[in-house]
Amino acid sequence: MTSAADGTVAQYQSWEVEEFRALEEPYYVPVSDEVELFRSAWESKVPVLLKGPTGCGKTRFVEYMAYHLNRPTFVERDGEQVIEEESNLPLVTVACHEDLTASDLVGRYLLEGEETVWIDGPLTRAVKAGAICYLDEVVEARKDTTVLIHPLTDHRRILPIEKKSQLLQARDGFLLVISFNPGYQSALKDLKQSTRQRFISIEFDYPPRETEAAIVAHESGVDMDVATNLAKMAEKVRNLREHGLSEGASTRLLIYAGKLMQRGITPRRACQVSVAWALTDDRDVQRSIEEVISSIFE
Amino acid sequence: MTSAADGTVAQYQSWEVEEFRALEEPYYVPVSDEVELFRSAWESKVPVLLKGPTGCGKTRFVEYMAYHLNRPTFVERDGEQVIEEESNLPLVTVACHEDLTASDLVGRYLLEGEETVWIDGPLTRAVKAGAICYLDEVVEARKDTTVLIHPLTDHRRILPIEKKSQLLQARDGFLLVISFNPGYQSALKDLKQSTRQRFISIEFDYPPRETEAAIVAHESGVDMDVATNLAKMAEKVRNLREHGLSEGASTRLLIYAGKLMQRGITPRRACQVSVAWALTDDRDVQRSIEEVISSIFE
Amino acid sequence: MTSAADGTVAQYQSWEVEEFRALEEPYYVPVSDEVELFRSAWESKVPVLLKGPTGCGKTRFVEYMAYHLNRPTFVERDGEQVIEEESNLPLVTVACHEDLTASDLVGRYLLEGEETVWIDGPLTRAVKAGAICYLDEVVEARKDTTVLIHPLTDHRRILPIEKKSQLLQARDGFLLVISFNPGYQSALKDLKQSTRQRFISIEFDYPPRETEAAIVAHESGVDMDVATNLAKMAEKVRNLREHGLSEGASTRLLIYAGKLMQRGITPRRACQVSVAWALTDDRDVQRSIEEVISSIFE
């Protein structure tokens, strides 16, 4: 444990939601033309929907894009507006869930002292700051939430703040990005056509073997040979999906296995707890995965 | 990205709900006599229901009508009421959802300082301002909401504000307009006859090919040839509806495709992410749509 | 648009709920002995249930009765109570819905300044003012509401205000009137026998052709020939009910058609948007209705 040296004074950090920006370039390896598509959409103010399985890199991709999209910052100098610098975009991420209400996104009144004070929610903050607002797993949210974003996705780019009877127009740079996992969707939790047809859609999948090995090596510290074996194993496990596995192993789980190996856990045991036991509770499926593991890490 | 020049001072705009009016004429191409029907209904104080699929232009039509309906504004001069100018109607739009309550529309008490203050909701504001109040996808709202609008639709044009035990008569110019999408309705989410029979109904569909091409060209910047091809493709895709597509491609998606092309994305890729992937997650249906795309953009 | 002359000062009107009375005689044409029955019930303090389909005139009938029932108003003169005038009864109407609670009817505490203040609900106001209280579509309301009205319907005519631990006896003149539409009722939304058996029931239906034509002519301004044709058409449409139409066309829709005709819309088009499209989204049923329309307005 090395980072304890940050000491007792600044033991934990905190940010305002709309101030959060990646300080260094997020590690992301493009697979296709997704970077160009996203940039074109952002320039055209066309909202974006990202589809793909758990842990395939959608969140990292949005962080990467926010870091690389630049926007001039204007300051007033001698009575004139001049560009001071190009800054990357702030990124406001909201993990949606079935109790997420419109108020959670837009804001609410809170009693402070003797007055009720309006507190902007994360979506309102993104609209005002011209940030990218990323609603992760949007179908999980309550329906008032999905309807709320409709006027933000048409030509007016307007957020109605119903509790204040106000309309707010998004600042330049603002882009609405949502994600969902088509593998999960049921009839009950599908994205309504009236919502879908407000976004272009970019589909994601697990990265190809070489890319994935590079990511695993970079993130866990194992060498490329071990990382390639982990990526190979993941491919085979993903092919087990017809045999009772509801979803394939994510890249994140491979990184976990790599990290445990770096701490001295044997490859087979590391893969057992990071992949086989993590993915399923079904003894038979666990055994199939463990056979895959054994075939690679003899 | 051009509009960033609006600078740091007025980085985002906001309006009171009832002050919102289109500053310039909304772009709308009439298809039939819908403009005359709407004007007659407004003049007769007969509420209007707009039916039609997602993205066929209902919202834009209401904006267009609000812009073109004029109402004299009276001011007091030398103790007399004189007409100062003809102004277009304000438009109050509410996107309905299943958590929308009567209070969200009518208003509520809020604690402010040491007193509770009544804040008018958007419907009350429209009633007082003599605005057009457009309740989009009204069947999504909770039942108390649909009952609430009943007394506004009969000869008395009255809004009961139950929390204040008050009745409010609508100002001249006020018109209630609601929309719904018959393709979506289920037994559970149908408009009750006691509500339906308070409105005349105007049915909408996607615009004919030439009209749609003109709209796409105007909104995305592509030339008429490309726009016509996009409209042709949309027609064919809409005919796929029997093959597992729950709804046809909206005009908005065609505009998205056009915008991406303007940024240098190839037509096929632009149509794939704007139409095929946007409409469905089903691989087979996606392939059918992509065949349509290829047949037009070779 | 003629009535805009009411100017900017009194652009909208408002009343306290219990002050609302029709200023002029509501237009109502009796069909049978319903006026005598209602007057007898009111004189005997027997509550009344009105049954009938959407838009057959129940609400107008109650307005008409409230206008015609007289009650002496007493003032104190020289230390004595003398009758000053006979005034008609105030009418308090509540449109019931599935979120309507007992508190919505009886009243609630609100924070005002530093104190919570009790605000009477519409039912309490009607009880105190000796008004007719009309609960429209009462089965829609929550169950606590229907139980609440029980003690008001027995010999004690008492309203329990549970939040204040008080009992309130109704002032003379008070009568409870409820309505429901037997065509709608399901097992879940039926009136409980313990509620039903507290009311006499008057059944309503659409008015006979001549009466209906007179109403349509009076309300829309069309001449009697056109009005009679509209009434004829309505009769035929109502007979289509076995063919997939859940409810017949109300008189109100005929009035809408008449109004549009008065603005220059052709009879067939006016009937299409006011009747065929208003009643149903089913193409086949719409076509049947349109055939009826064509057979009358050639």
Place this chain on the structure above:
Amino acid sequence: MTSAADGTVAQYQSWEVEEFRALEEPYYVPVSDEVELFRSAWESKVPVLLKGPTGCGKTRFVEYMAYHLNRPTFVERDGEQVIEEESNLPLVTVACHEDLTASDLVGRYLLEGEETVWIDGPLTRAVKAGAICYLDEVVEARKDTTVLIHPLTDHRRILPIEKKSQLLQARDGFLLVISFNPGYQSALKDLKQSTRQRFISIEFDYPPRETEAAIVAHESGVDMDVATNLAKMAEKVRNLREHGLSEGASTRLLIYAGKLMQRGITPRRACQVSVAWALTDDRDVQRSIEEVISSIFE
């Protein structure tokens, strides 16, 4: 309309819940030994459950018993407690419904000025006042309510006021009386055995013909011949129950019919609106009832 003479000053009356007592003897004709059973139970502090159909007189019976049960009132005179008078018992009636919570019965905190003040609910008031507390249709209430009354029904006669962490022992004279209608009960809305077995049960039915006729004559003003005919008719209608009638006609409806006849409505019409239409919406069952009516009132 005769009673308007109460004038403008005391136009409506109100009581505190626990002060409500019948001023004159409620009209009740005993059918069996129910009066002795109830008095014995009250003297033994054994809670009572009344079973029976809608409108058979359970509520009136409890009012009658409360009027006839006497309790000494003590006052302090010369430092001693002396009996001043025998007074009848106050009666606190609560109509239960499915939103009735324990707080509605026990009490709640309300903000008043700068402090929250505890307001006793009707059950707490009855416990303190030594009143009869009558919970009408108790199975309708929420489950917390039925559990709440358990400790009041055992040897300790204690009411736990959970919000105040207090236990309250009932004053002498207090008796818990509940009612329910076995004809209504479903599996979901049955009285739990753990609740039932805390009460003795007295079963009620409609009164025999002579008794019912006497009641109808007394309450509506018709003579005994007419009243006997109404009672005869009711007997026959109750026998129709197998033919689709969920519950027989209550005595109350016969009184309504009598009252309308006293105002000049013909017997057949009075019975139609008070009995046939009041009991059911089913045309066939209405016809059967109307045949019964015609056979008696030729």
Place this chain on the structure above:
Amino acid sequence: MTSAADGTVAQYQSWEVEEFRALEEPYYVPVSDEVELFRSAWESKVPVLLKGPTGCGKTRFVEYMAYHLNRPTFVERDGEQVIEEESNLPLVTVACHEDLTASDLVGRYLLEGEETVWIDGPLTRAVKAGAICYLDEVVEARKDTTVLIHPLTDHRRILPIEKKSQLLQARDGFLLVISFNPGYQSALKDLKQSTRQRFISIEFDYPPRETEAAIVAHESGVDMDVATNLAKMAEKVRNLREHGLSEGASTRLLIYAGKLMQRGITPRRACQVSVAWALTDDRDVQRSIEEVISSIFE
């Protein structure tokens, strides 16, 4: 009615929840070694679950044990802690129901004057006072409640007060006792294994005939012959359980019958209203019970 002599001054009594102790020994006749088991569990700090049918004496047993378990009370004298007396344990009883939340047991914040004040709930009071806390019919409570008691049942005996982010360790003497009725349990309302396995279980049934007769005689005042007949009858009625009776007659109902007889009601009538009608609404089952009654009280 004899006890009215308590007069107007102390007409009702109240206690703080944790001060409630039986003043005299509760009447309880042990059936097996339940007293020793309970005492051993209390001494070992092992929580206890009591199983058994309605009205078999579980609540009385807990009152009896609380009365007989002694705990030294320490006072400070001359700077030293000395035992002043042995006192019996306070008993905090909570009747669980499906709306009972964790806050109802643990406590909540209330606004008092200008500050929110924390009010301990009954469980917190029992934990602090070292009382026996008896949760009656615990499966009825909401799930947060059953999880809440988990840390109180392991070696740490800790109550987490989540709203205050505090952990509270139970004072010596505290014991958690819960009850449930296995006859009632459905799949939905079963005690989770993770809860069950935190308690030893003592099973109860109705007392044997002689014991039950002694209890009935003691509590109702009838002589032993009559009491024995009542106990005999109860045995026979309990054997009817296969014939549609969901639960046997509790001892409490026999006591009710005895009390009514003491007031002069005949044995048959007393048993009819206390047993037959109290247990069931089914005419056939009532008749079977009445035959049992007649066979004993000829």
Place this chain on the structure above:
Amino acid sequence: MTSAADGTVAQYQSWEVEEFRALEEPYYVPVSDEVELFRSAWESKVPVLLKGPTGCGKTRFVEYMAYHLNRPTFVERDGEQVIEEESNLPLVTVACHEDLTASDLVGRYLLEGEETVWIDGPLTRAVKAGAICYLDEVVEARKDTTVLIHPLTDHRRILPIEKKSQLLQARDGFLLVISFNPGYQSALKDLKQSTRQRFISIEFDYPPRETEAAIVAHESGVDMDVATNLAKMAEKVRNLREHGLSEGASTRLLIYAGKLMQRGITPRRACQVSVAWALTDDRDVQRSIEEVISSIFE
């Protein structure tokens, strides 16, 4: 009862949630390499999921690990940060249930005096204190809770505090540990793949016989022979699981049996109330268990 000597002054203890640490080493006997796996995960900041049946020792294991994981505490001395001591980790445990909301974990605003004050929830406290946060039976919690923990489990280790629009980065030492019991899971209450794939998984089972006997002897005070017999019995009872037993006997129940024996209860009776009756209400299954008991404790 010996510990009563703690007297009247400090009769119960309380801690702030994040200050709670085991004062002495928790008694835990490792079964496999679970200690090394957990330590590696904690060092790599990889979240951990513990799977296993009720009462198999998961909670005790986490307590043991928290006690043995050390973290330097820094203090400022002469302007420099120096390590003062190695302290073990605080442990924040939350028993999840179906009403547990995100606010319960993160914190909420409370009115205090004239201002609303934010109170950190247990998860926020753990994040700030660098504690182990153990969410027991996490699938029981509401969905917003499981989504909430997602950003804490990726590379950013961030807790979004939505109500304050803040992001909080976890202090060093923080680790998220969750548990669930695969035997319980239903389709409705399964851990979503998008949650599962954020944790390595360690599977637990009941300890082997010798280990379990050692634990029982240590905790209950019985000698190793009796403890071994109890462990043997448990093994046999666990094998009955196919015969209608939903879950095997936990080690805790064996300790209860041992404790009762220490108080003089016979082995058979102690096992009956601690194991047979505790595990099930089914008479047949109870008999099978009792046969197992008799075969060992003759």
